[in-house]
Amino acid sequence: MEGLTIVRHPLVQHKLSLLRDRSTPTQMFRAVMRETATLLCYEVTRDLPTRPVRIETPLAPIEAAEIAGKKLVFVPILRAGLAMAEGMLDLVPAARVAHLGLYRDPATLQAVEYYFKAPEDIAARLVIVVDPMLATGHSAIAALDRLKAAGVTAPRFVCLLAARAGVEALRAAHPDVPIWTAAVDEVLNDHGYIVPGLGDAGDRTFGTR
Structure with missing residues (x-):
């Protein structure tokens, strides 16, 4: 599927x-x-731009490479995205973090925003949205709508697991946003859960069920 890795x-x-x-x-x-x-x-992040920098090793000066541009911003969708953001910060500890709180209305399955806090210059940075599950796609679409309204121009979306319906919905709403995931499952049940999936990622992460 185009735009999906x-x-x-x-x-x-x-x-x-x-x-x-x-x-x-x-x-x-x-x-x-x-x-x-x-x-x-x-x-x-494998295609991040780099620039040359002159450094000295213990033996000799060399021209090396460093990441160019402003620091990344990771945007975990609360609450389940927090553990993913922590894992990404292990690799890129200097990154900024924005927090976006969304919950799913149990009747409509639509995403409802309750919190948003981001760096003031988020529009000038590469933004990576993280959420363990891309199920119906409603939360991801709402998150990207919110970020684009804040001026973000080239966000990326990363999840552990996606449903085909969620990928299709997100690509239809935001065809410019590339998606990375570890797997795509074919089925959503009546409650909007991915099948076979892995259950509720938030509950399993924080031991709340």
């Missing part, structure tokens, strides 16, 4: 299997989600 690295797929397993305890689930997010961050 499925990260098939063996480590990512192994960790996704641990996340899918209902017997994985909360502590391990949270740790593995963080580790998987670090690996996905490596993929979503």
Whole structure:
């Protein structure tokens, strides 16, 4: 599917299997989600621009490379996206973090915003939105609507697991936004959960069910 990258690295797929397993305890689930997010961050940032910089090694001066431009902004969709953002910060500790709170109305399955806090210059930065699940696509679409209203021009979206319907909905609403995920499942149930999926990522991360 255009605009969709499925990260098939063996480590990512192994960790996704641990996340899918209902017997994985909360502590391990949270740790593995963080580790998987670090690996996905490596993929979503592989085309960042660099610039030459002159440094000295212990033996000789050389021309090396450093990331060019302003620092990244990670935008976890609360609350489930927090563990993913922490994993990405392990790889890019200097990145900024914006927080976007959305909850899903149980009747309509539509996303309702309750919180947004971002760097003042977010429009001038590369923005990566993170959420474990791309199910119906409603939360992702609402998040990207909000960020574009704040001036963000080239956001990227990263999730652990997507449903085909969610990918199609997000691509239809925001065809300019590329998506990275570890897998795409075909089915959504009547409650908007991905099947076979991995359950409720927020509840499994924080042990609330």
